[in-house]
Amino acid sequence: MSSIADFTAxxxxxxxxxxxxxxxxxxxxxxTASACGFTPQYEGLEQLQQDYAARGFSVLGFPCNQFGAQEPGDAAAIAGFCETNYRVTFPLFAKIDVNGAHAHPLYNFLKSEKSGLLGPAIKWNFTKFLVDRSGHVAGRFAPTTKPQSLRDKIEALL
Known part of the structure; x- marks a missing residue:
């Protein structure tokens, strides 16, 4: 597979x-995760969605419970949390694994395209992959990277 367009979630x-x-x-x-120290990043992610959706941009959120069991809820709990606390409008997907034997194929592809500082494995919740209009990975960003700091990179691809 050569781009994210080849995957289904x-x-x-x-x-x-x-x-x-x-x-x-x-x-x-x-x-993403609902009970993580980085969970307030939902606000910044939603702001990016609001600011750039009309120009052909979208955030895609993939809840994951692999890091500190910080996403323990079911789909209804995740949806309710995101709507109530952050008014999330961007697409959210079913809870997945991002590392290990049961990692979603999309995440295996993303990790193979852009390795992190400590290798390909995802370090924690709120790791971010920026994908260009052709479906190719243009960048990978650590959980500590605030969504708003990616504005210049997003605008360069729009």
């Missing part, structure tokens, strides 16, 4: 979503 509501549906868009793909 399950929506938070349980429906299959072909990522080719996002073809031609700049994407910020993020593994």
């Amino acid at each position: 399950q929506s938070l509501a349980g429906a299959p979503v072909a990522l080719k549906d996002f073809a031609g868009k700049v994407l910020l793909i993020v593994n």
